[in-house]
Amino acid sequence: MQEKFFTLLQLNKSIRNLVAGIGREFWIVAEIAHIQVQEHAYLELVQKENERIVAKARGIIWGNVLQQLLAEQPETLPMILKAGANIRCRVVVNFHEVHGLALHINAVDAFYTLGEMEQQRxxxxxxxxxxxxxxxxxxxxxxxxxxxxxxxxxxxxxxxxxxxxxxxxxxxxxxxxxxxxxxxxxxxxxxxxxxxxxxxxxxxxxxxxxxxxxxxxxxxxxxxxxxxxxxxxxxxxxxxxxxxxxxxxxxxxxxxxxxxxxxxxxxxxxxxxxxxFESKIFDLMRKIALYGSGKINEQHALLNEWRLGLIRKTHEKISREHMQQQRLQMGVKSFTKEKMRSARHRLEVFEQFFRFSNPKYLLEKGYFLIRQHHHYLKASDLQPDMQVEIEGDRLIVEAKIGNKIN
Missing domain, CATH: 3.40.50.2300 (Response regulator)
Incomplete structure (x- = not known):
């Protein structure tokens, strides 16, 4: 007996009838592995475990549905529908005898994708x-x-x-x-x-x-x-x-x-x-200028103080030197006077001594001089019978020396 068989078309039609008998929509979660958007959007949906694909299916968003979704979510939908995004979508399972199984996507939950993105973040x-x-x-x-x-x-x-x-x-x-x-x-x-x-x-x-x-x-x-x-x-x-x-x-x-x-x-x-930074530089320059001005004023005041002190000390020094000079002058004058008085006294003493020592002074006092041939003789020079001249005050007498008296 020959075993019964079906053609591929008969099998696919049977599968289509079975899938059509499901008769309702499902919310599924999947990752978009690939997407191509023209009039319609064609997606390759996958599920991974440890980076290994464990499930795969084709997804389709028909043009009228795509336009409606874009109108409802004009900002988020273009960013959600991209490779690598995890989406939560409402699908109807469809099977075609030629094209095979496909998931017709009628809605996309943008909040799910945003939440997934936040978790990934x-x-x-x-x-x-x-x-x-x-x-x-x-x-x-x-x-x-x-x-x-x-x-x-x-x-x-x-x-x-x-x-x-x-x-x-x-x-x-x-x-x-x-x-x-x-x-x-x-x-x-x-x-x-x-x-x-x-x-x-x-x-x-x-x-x-x-x-x-x-x-x-x-x-x-x-x-x-x-x-x-x-x-x-x-x-x-x-x-x-x-x-x-x-x-x-x-x-x-x-x-x-x-x-x-x-x-x-x-x-x-x-x-x-x-x-x-520029403000800090200008502030620093201002502080430097103020500091420099203060230092200049401080040094100027110090220099002025030194100048006044130098003038004062110079005047004091000149005054002291002047007083010292006056004292020296007075001392020299006093010393000179004393020296002159002493010299004058000595001179007077010498004059008196010379005057007293002058033979004329003795002659005036009644003394006389004995001379011989214009040479004055001492008493020890006299000899008996010596012919001499005796000179007195305004008087010269010739005489002969007699005998010595013992």
Whole structure:
């Protein structure tokens, strides 16, 4: 007996009838492995366990449903429907004889995806903290003057233009050397592009600025990437972020040295940082000028005091010397007078002595001199019978010496 068999078409029709008999929708959770959006959206849905795919199915969002979902969620849906996103969606199981099994997606729960993204964000933060990268930038020091600036941004982004306009139009005339490292800030290639450009920034820059203009929360999801955050943490110079207008900060913001709300706010921070340094310099110059002026006045007063003291001491010295001179003059005069009086007295004594010693004085007193041949004789020179002349006061007598009387 020949065994009964079915054709493939018969089997597929039977499967289609069985699937059609389900007759209701299901909420499922899956990861989008691949998506192609044209008139309709074609998705490859997978489920992974330990990075191993354990289930796979095709998903389709028909054009009319896609337009309705976009109208309901114009900001979030484009960011949810991308490769790598975990979605919660309402599906109808459909089986086609030619195309096989497919899940027709009629609704997407954006809040589920956002919650999953937040959970992933928290896991990434915990991992960065455990590896010591989350606060690594805080060990760096911001230079007092920011002049050589590296910027990672899309060259055509409005945020980059706002940043440059704020720097260029500053009222203090500060000039900056800005080097752009262009990178896409959204899309599939954004993460590797950002990591590559951040890695190119060297120590010869004062600061790295990462900026992106405003957008929906999901538009900024690239800055919640662990790879981008790790590249920021390992950057050798301080990193400033100005990513969008959202109230919640990204992981890149948490990892950076300083996070500011907008690109314009980053530029304003740089200007204020430089202005603060300039103000400190001017304040220091003012203090130095005041200190120098005070020192000059102090030294001037000291010099004036020394000058007055020198004048006073000079006058005192001159006065003392004058008094000393007067005393010396008086002493010399007194000494001279005393010497002259003493000399005069001695002279008088000598004169009296000479006068008393003068033979004429003796002759006037009645004494006489004996001479022989004009030579005066002493008594011991006299001999008997010696012929002599006796000289007295106005009298000369010739005589002969008699005998000596014993």
């Amino acid at each position: 928290l896991r990434t933060l915990a991992k960065l903290e455990q590896s010591g990268l989350l606060y690594l930038q805080q060990n760096l020091s911001l230079p007092p003057v920011l002049q050589k600036i590296a910027v990672v941004s899309s060259e055509t982004a409005a945020g980059f233009g706002d940043f440059m306009n704020q720097l260029d139009a500053n009222p203090w005339g500060y000039r900056f050397v800005v080097t752009l490292f262009p990178a896409s800030v959204q899309g599939e290639n954004a993460v590797p592009g950002l990591v590559e450009q951040i890695g190119r920034v060297g120590k010869h820059f004062d600061v790295l600025v990462i900026i992106r203009g405003g957008g929906a929360r999901l538009d900024l999801e690239v800055f919640n990437s662990e790879a981008v955050a790790a590249a920021i943490a390992r950057c050798p110079i301080p990193v400033l972020t100005g990513i969008g207008h959202q109230r919640d900060s990204t992981i890149a913001d948490r990892t950076a040295y300083l996070s500011l709300k907008t690109p314009t706010a980053v530029a304003e921070f740089i200007l204020q940082n430089n202005l603060q």
